[in-house]
Amino acid sequence: MAISRPYEPVYYNLPSIPQLEYAGYDDPNAINTLFVSGLPDDVKAREIHNLFRRRHGFDYCQLKYTGRGNQVVAFATFVNHPSAIAALHALNGVKFDPQTGSTLHIELARSNSRRKNKPGSEAYVVIDKRSTTTKDGQESSDDGDSETEEPSEPNKDTSTKSDEETAADPDNTGAAENEQTENTVDGACSTLFIANLGPNCTESELKPVLSGYPGFNTLKVRNRGGMPVAFADYEEVEQATEVMNALQGSTLPSSDRGGMHIEYARSKMRKR
DNA sequence: AGCACA
16 A cells, blocks of 8 residues: 555454444343333323334333332333334334423333233233332233224324424524435434443444444544543434444443443534 | 534
8 A cells, every 4th residue: 555545444344243242133131121211100001002012023011110209110022132222212202291291211121021920911011119009900901902903093102203293393484494404303313423432432442343334434432521422424314223223232342331322413424 | 311523
């Protein structure tokens, strides 16, 4: 090589990234359960079930009254890790109750749910840790829709984001059209935001990982005082999505606070 | 929970 280019193309070991805890379809150690918080205290197990049942690979869910105040959390279990991740990204941050504005917060559970009842029998389960039970007993699978597939749902909980879509353009005063058609209405973006990196994480550690996926453009690592965060730009939203699904929650050698947390960036990386 | 570069 006679001339040194500012950016020599990097083709490291593309598909195999051994230091990553890649959780595939058949990894028995993979987390297949989601932890759901941000629920209103009057949430019903049926609502949780209806929220998750449409997601690919859904298995079953649990609603848990924690006993701390009126706090309610839920666990949704999927047949494999990628399905759980896909549902996480589809539903995390959506408004669960437009009335109160309560927003779902979904993360991977610390461990997989163990079905306490006979498999296949219960579509959802309620765990009530509240001390004084006010006799609000049977909450198991009652409604006969456990098997049927009717798209017409009286509840408006499943596709909550359609609310935002409908209210698409509250004020386009002056804003007009963005030539940057990159950001989609549901927040998907071809640039990824990566957080929960270890304090010593560097661009040279991340780049071989992120550039190993199709459509990779640019990586930027920022260190705002505390923990570093990274922005990884891809050619297409779909390619960014693939990377997010593949690497979500995986750890790097420098990771010290758990796995990477990857989201769509709020805005597309500017073309230099 | 943490989202920059213009």
